[in-house]
Amino acid sequence: MIANSDFKSIAPKAISEVASADHVQAGLPIPKAIRVQVFSPDDWEGFTEEWASSLKGYAIVRRFAGAGDMGLDVTGFTAAAGFSAPWDNYQCKRYDHPLRPSDIHVEIGKIIYYSWLGEFTVPRKHYFAASKDVGTTAAKLLLDPMSLKESTRDAWERQCRHEITKTADVALTGSLLSYFNAFDFSIFGSKSVLELIAQHETTKFHAIRFGGGLPARPASHVPPAEPAEHESRYIRQLLNAYGDHLGEQLPDVTALASKQPLHRDFSRQRERFYSAEALRNFSRDTVPEGTFDALQEEVFQGVVDICEGSHLTGFERMKATVSQAAQIVLTSNPLAPATRVQDRQGICHQLANEDRLYWIPTDE
Numbered sequence: 001m002i003a004n005s006d007f008k009s010i011a012p013k014a015i016s017e018v019a020s021a022d023h024v025q026a027g028l029p030i031p032k033a034i035r036v037q038v039f040s041p042d043d044w045e046g047f048t049e050e051w052a053s054s055l056k057g058y059a060i061v062r063r064f065a066g067a068g069d070m071g072l073d074v075t076g077f078t079a080a081a082g083f084s085a086p087w088d089n090y091q092c093k094r095y096d097h098p099l100r101p102s103d104i105h106v107e108i109g110k111i112i113y114y115s116w117l118g119e120f121t122v123p124r125k126h127y128f129a130a131s132k133d134v135g136t137t138a139a140k141l142l143l144d145p146m147s148l149k150e151s152t153r154d155a156w157e158r159q160c161r162h163e164i165t166k167t168a169d170v171a172l173t174g175s176l177l178s179y180f181n182a183f184d185f186s187i188f189g190s191k192s193v194l195e196l197i198a199q200h201e202t203t204k205f206h207a208i209r210f211g212g213g214l215p216a217r218p219a220s221h222v223p224p225a226e227p228a229e230h231e232s233r234y235i236r237q238l239l240n241a242y243g244d245h246l247g248e249q250l251p252d253v254t255a256l257a258s259k260q261p262l263h264r265d266f267s268r269q270r271e272r273f274y275s276a277e278a279l280r281n282f283s284r285d286t287v288p289e290g291t292f293d294a295l296q297e298e299v300f301q302g303v304v305d306i307c308e309g310s311h312l313t314g315f316e317r318m319k320a321t322v323s324q325a326a327q328i329v330l331t332s333n334p335l336a337p338a339t340r341v342q343d344r345q346g347i348c349h350q351l352a353n354e355d356r357l358y359w360i361p362t363d364e
Contacts, residue, residue, distance in 0.1 A: 032197050032210050037132050044094040044131055048074065050205040051196050052090070068165065070119055071110030071126075078124075086124040090191065093128070098135035099190075102159050104128055104142070105152050108188060109160035113170055116179045122187065129191040138190075145185035153180070204286050208334060214286050217338050220278035223270040227253060231273065234353035238269060241314035241359035269349060272322070276346025279339060287334045295333045299347040300356060302328040307357050314359040321357065322348050 039047060048063075052074045055061050059079050064072035073092050079085035091107055093099060107128070115122045128134055128142065141148045152160070156172045164170045172180060200206050207214050227235055235253065242262050243250040250256065256263040283292040306324040311317035325344040330336040351357040 029211075033193050035210065036193055036197065039094070039131060041094060044092075047196075047200065047209060048092040050203050050209065051092075051200045053205075054199040054203045055090075058088075069110070070114040071107050072120070075123075083120045087121070088125045088127070089123045090127045090129060093130040095130060095132060098132045099128055099130045099138045100135050101138050101141060101151055102155065103130075104138050104188075105155045105159045106163045108148075108152050108185075109156065109164045109170070112180055112183055113164050113176070116176055122184070124187065126188050127191045128188070129193070129196055131193065133193050134190045142188055142190050145188070148188060149183070149185045152185075204284065205288055207286060208288060214335075214338050217282050218278070220271075220275045223267075223274045227270070231270070231353070233355065234273060234349040235270075237352045237359050238266060238318070238349075241318045242266070244313045244360055245315035269318075269322075269345075272342045272346035273349040273353075274346070275340065275342040276344075276350050279335065279343045279346075280350075282338065283335055286338075291334050295330065295335050295339065296347055296350065298330060298333060299325055299328060299344055300351055303348060304357070308361070318348075318359040321359075 036044075036047065052061050052063065055074075055076050057078070058076035060077040060082070062075050062077070064070075064075060071091070072089055074090040076088045076090070077083070077085065078087060089111070093103065095103065108126075111123070111126055114120060128138075134142070141151055153172065161170055161172070170176070197210075200209070206212075239250040239253070239255070242256065242259075242265075245262075246259070253266070256266055279295075280292050283295075303321045303324045307317060307321040309317075309320075311320060322345045325348050326341045328344055330339055330344070333339075348357060352359065
């Protein structure tokens with residue numbers, strides 16, 4: 001008979017960290033290494049593509065998409081010459097188990113067989129990586145080239161001969177055996193999931209893929225005393241707006257020197273433009289391409305009706321548009337948490353720089 005002592009009271013342990021509103025909304029965060037293990041095939045492919053973009057020291061990085069993988073996956077070429085120069089191969093696998101010797105034997109067999117055929121040169125390094133990591137036995141083999149060679153030779157008949165290619169029977173005999181015996185097995189190694197994640201953290205896709213927020217944003221540059229060439233269009237628009245307000249033509253920035261209220265306004269508008277430019281630069285390293293463009297479009301849609309409304313002068317139009325930009329609430333764009341009031345105002349000048357907003361309408 002079951003004794004009472006076989007049961008224990010239900011007493012959940014306290015969560016080891018202070019609970020937050022985010023925990024109530026989304027639950028406790030799932031460690032990245034665990035999340036990678038449950039990626040769908042599409043998510044895993046997307047992750048490896050994003051990770052590959054972090055690889056440094058290569059002239060070209062490509063994902064092999066030809067018929068029959070030949071053991072190639074993500075290839076890093078040190079020169080535009082491709083296989084004619086040193087290159088590395090990264091074999092990224094998504095299995096329901098950690099990589100086993102049987103998983104790596106056939107991939108090693110492909111590299112040996114297809115390089116023997118002359119399809120490509122021998123890679124400088126060949127790394128295995130998997131969503132559930134490399135198992136202990138396979139990892140030990142990859143650290144011992146001689147044992148790896150012996151293990152692959154012993155497994156060739158049952159694991160490689162009929163699996164390297166479906167169009168041929170690849171027996172380890174004759175010149176292929178000689179090539180195998182001379183092959184340098186020290187080129188084979190592995191990358192852990194944690195290594196992949198650490199490299200992925202350097203990409204602009206990481207915050208979107210794993211959350212956790214954007215990195216700290218650097219301070220904006222102070223506008224140089226002499227306007228740069230890329231400022232010319234929006235500055236011309238500002239001078240036109242000021243001139244419309246004054247009832248006179250302002251040929252260049254020096255004409256503002258004696259008009260201090262407008263000169264101070266001009267300095268503020270330039271600071272806002274540079275703040276928006278800093279956000280644009282920040283976005284290039286932290287979020288996917290097109291994110292900042294989408295933010296610009298959201299600001300444009302939020303101010304264009306005000307800009308194209310009726311105003312007494314171009315100066316008043318500019319001021320009303322910039323004020324409207326300050327009131328826009330951005331919530332959906334990934335850059336929203338890093339966007340400041342002066343960024344939204346500065347985007348108006350970016351749009352003026354691209355002739356999407358006009359302080360003096362062209363049809364007037």
